[in-house]
Amino acid sequence: MSSSVVSVRYTHPQAVLWVVCLIALIAVAGIALPYPILAPLFAATALNDFNHWLGIAPEILLGIALAANPLGMLFGSATLGALSDHYGRRRVLALSLTLAVAGYLGSAWALSAEWYPGFVLFRFLTGLCEGSVSICRAIAADLHPQIERTVAISWMNSALYAAWLVGPLVGGLTMHLGAFVPFLIAAAAMVPCLCMLYFLLPPDLPLQQHQPFWQQLRQHNSLRLVRLPLLRLVVAAQLLYTIGLNAFYEYYPLWLVEQQQFSGLQIGLITAVLCAVMTTVSAVGMARLGSRLPALHGAKIAAVCVALMLFLLPFTSGKLAWVWLVLCGVPNAMFSAWFQVYCTEHFGELGLGRVMGLLTLLMCTGNVIIALAGGVIALFGASWILWTGAMFIALAALMLVREQRRSAATA
Incomplete structure (x- = not known):
């Protein structure tokens, strides 16, 4: 039995909605964050270990780097939302946000070290964890009837639309401080979200079925x-x-x-x-x-x-x-x-x-x-x-x- 089956009543539903909207905004903004950052790096006339890794054409490396995050998000969205139905929203969301912070920090480090494979891997990890957008959407729907469902989902969607503007804006305005700086800012923005989740989301109910994780993942994914x-x-x-x-x-x-x-x-x-x-x-x-x-x-x-x-x-x-x-x-x-x-x-x-x-x-x-x-x-x-x-x-x-x-x- 999933913990989500039981109706949850939130003590501060409006605050919960604001927090999950902020998390979703940061997650989706993370996809578009490198758009203004990576293009100049790979279009630079001076070739280095990052934009000419293994002698591969910079255009191909750029495409792989841009695809890593949404590809990870595709896998994450197929699994994280379903896992939160079983293990609990707070538990799965907190873990995914923690790993997303690690992904952003790792991306910043890989950029500063000009380590291309590491950058791609950390971007994939970040995208995988940002599949938690499906959990945020589920929490917005969970708030009904405390917050009317159309209202909660509309606010969630507005955060996602705004993210496509915020991501490139943050990247473009801060990249002059260093290409890695926008990723540090994204990691820092996730930390207060983690803290607010701890205080605003009620504890998850104890698991009533103890299936092995991989069996649970195989049987209860969105696919x-x-x-x-x-x-x-x-x-x-x-x-x-x-x-x-x-x-x-x-x-x-x-x-x-x-x-x-x-x-x-x-x-x-x-x-x-x-x-x-x-x-x-x-x-x-x-x-x-x-x-x-x-x-x-x-x-x-x-x-x-x-x-x-x-x-x-x-x-x-x-x-x-x-x-x-x-x-x-x-x-x-x-x-x-x-x-x-x-x-x-x-x-x-x-x-x-x-x-x-x-x-x-x-x-x-x-x-x-x-x-x-x-x-x-x-x-x-x-x-x-x-x-x-x-x-x-x-x-x-x-x-x-x-x-x-x-x-x-x-x-």
Whole structure:
């Protein structure tokens, strides 16, 4: 029996929500943290043991270094959330955060020592532990009914959106102190989170079943949920949507350069505004108004809006392109909140940690798929990648229509 089965009442639910949002923000910001740091290191004309390890081309080494963290997060999201259902949220989250601190410190040391293999390994370890985002999402859902579920999940999503802005910002503003400094800052930010968890989260219940760890890991990971017929349409919808959304996230800068002749500064500004809009819509709009529509119905409408807006984006230009691109973030923030609320309400008995881990796992998988396929599609022009993303999101909306019919038929 999982400890999560028993309803938990938190003494300070609002404080708990703020802390887990901060942890999720730091975790996801850690993915984007090295973006402004590593590119100059590997593009430097002076070759060294770090950017020319074993004589391998710097471009390949950069790709491996950037992929290590999200790859670790993919594995972590598949296991940590499910383990927290069994061993307890506080216990697993505290351990993963402790190891994440070690990963950040190790990354800083490997950078200063110019030890490339160590840097990649520590980035993978950090990503593995940052799979604890699924635990944070599960805790946000656990807060219901003390905090309405739509409100808690909307605040969590707003923290994740903000992370994609905070990560590169911290890295870019502090790298002049040394390429390793941003990683030290990330490690330091994790320490007070650990302390607050100790005081705010109630102790985990004693384990009622004593299975060997590896057996528990094998039997209760999020990957096993993919096989359930009950979740077939939900899994398809999440994977299709994240493929389409990542096509937008990863390749709209290329479209802005190819079609709109945007500079790097302009792309940075529009990205900042996009993140701010999604954060605001999630934290303010969805937190206050999200419960006025049935979650699945709202998610379906939002997915259709995202698909339509993404399809029309390549036909815009000038200032309209600025505005239209930013507005694409509005229905996306709505979809994310409504879809997660639906999943926690209807499939929470499978273990909130496992369910949130599954959603995070599918998000990472979608990221990998479009990253591999996008380069080929880009040969035909960046607009085709955006249209491909719109098609996948439209297919996700179709899956939600079918899920709505299935849910109504079994009600």
